[in-house]
Amino acid sequence: MPIKLLDFPVDIQARILNELAFTELFKFAQCSKKSGKKAKLAHTKELKLELNLSSSWIMIDNVMKIEAQKFRLGDERKVTGFQYFDDMRAAYYYENPTKMVSFWENRTNGLKTMFVHFSNLFECPTHSVRSDASVPATTFLLIVHKITSSQQEIKSLDIAAKSLVENNVRWILDKLTITEELTLGEKLSDDFGRNNQIRFDAKQIFIFNASWICPQNLAAMKNCVSIELDGTVLIGQDVVKFFEEWREGMYQNLEYFSLKSEKLKHDFTLPGFDKLEQGEQIYHKLVNNRHKIIRGYVSIWRNDGVEGRVRYDKNYREVQMLV
Numbered sequence: 001m002p003i004k005l006l007d008f009p010v011d012i013q014a015r016i017l018n019e020l021a022f023t024e025l026f027k028f029a030q031c032s033k034k035s036g037k038k039a040k041l042a043h044t045k046e047l048k049l050e051l052n053l054s055s056s057w058i059m060i061d062n063v064m065k066i067e068a069q070k071f072r073l074g075d076e077r078k079v080t081g082f083q084y085f086d087d088m089r090a091a092y093y094y095e096n097p098t099k100m101v102s103f104w105e106n107r108t109n110g111l112k113t114m115f116v117h118f119s120n121l122f123e124c125p126t127h128s129v130r131s132d133a134s135v136p137a138t139t140f141l142l143i144v145h146k147i148t149s150s151q152q153e154i155k156s157l158d159i160a161a162k163s164l165v166e167n168n169v170r171w172i173l174d175k176l177t178i179t180e181e182l183t184l185g186e187k188l189s190d191d192f193g194r195n196n197q198i199r200f201d202a203k204q205i206f207i208f209n210a211s212w213i214c215p216q217n218l219a220a221m222k223n224c225v226s227i228e229l230d231g232t233v234l235i236g237q238d239v240v241k242f243f244e245e246w247r248e249g250m251y252q253n254l255e256y257f258s259l260k261s262e263k264l265k266h267d268f269t270l271p272g273f274d275k276l277e278q279g280e281q282i283y284h285k286l287v288n289n290r291h292k293i294i295r296g297y298v299s300i301w302r303n304d305g306v307e308g309r310v311r312y313d314k315n316y317r318e319v320q321m322l323v
Contacts, residue, residue, distance in 0.1 A: 014041040044122035085117040128156035156181040257321040276312035
């Protein structure tokens with residue numbers, strides 16, 4: 001005999017919903033607007049959302065994956081029903097108990113619609129957003145606006161979209177504190193770093209098209225664990241100063257550093273070394289769950305006795321350090 005859950009007192013509903021596995025709660029929340037509201041009794045605000053615009057999926061609490069796909073010939077045989085996401089209807093099927101596939105004419109728009117739907121439904125924070133240069137700027141900015149309407153921090157963020165402009169990037173960096181991983185690949189004007197006070201709070205930073213990075217930006221990364229800068233125009237004097245400050249203890253948390261600059265000369269080195277390359281010795285370690293390796297390095301020492309392994313690759317104009 002079916003149990004009419006919504007006829008029970010609220011406290012009983014809450015107890016039952018909190019006993020459900022998330023996959024069951026997820027399906028319950030999709031049944032109707034009323035059941036969606038009731039799902040919040042199961043402390044859904046404690047869940048976390050992850051959005052990957054590049055690979056077209058949403059992950060809820062590392063359990064439920066919702067993938068957006070474009071409808072293709074033959075997919076109609078897979079469809080098991082239709083789901084409303086606010087005012088939009090999409091065909092779907094379950095590939096397995098923890099993965100739902102939803103079909104859309106435009107995958108990116110479908111993903112945006114589902115993301116807003118689940119954000120409203122569960123009222124939980126977004127922990128990460130992955131993106132790339134193929135994502136329309138309007139879609140990316142709408143998603144960031146949605147996130148900033150309910151939170152000021154996010155763990156991981158890729159700032160990347162088609163036709164994203166400097167004002168957009170500045171607004172995002174002002175509105176959101178990125179705590180774990182920041183990836184920024186937009187091409188910005190060379191004076192962007194000097195003209196803006198940018199906070200670098202993330203433990204791990206990847207910046208491509210980094211011609212705008214200036215010494216004051218490097219100094220703002222003093223609390224980072226991993227720094228990777230590609231396409232800078234920093235000169236040898238800037239890099240020497242960075243290592244002097246590292247020796248003095250300014251970058252206490254730093255474990256990995258990589259800087260590429262077309263302005264570095266082929267014979268770049270640090271004071272006291274003929275060249276920053278020696279032998280075939282290898283050192284490797286995990287830095288923020290990523291495997292880092294350095295070969296043929298020389299050792300430098302921080303004033304407190306910590307060893308830094310440094311190498312300069314003259315072919316790629318890249319300076320690396322692994323601590």
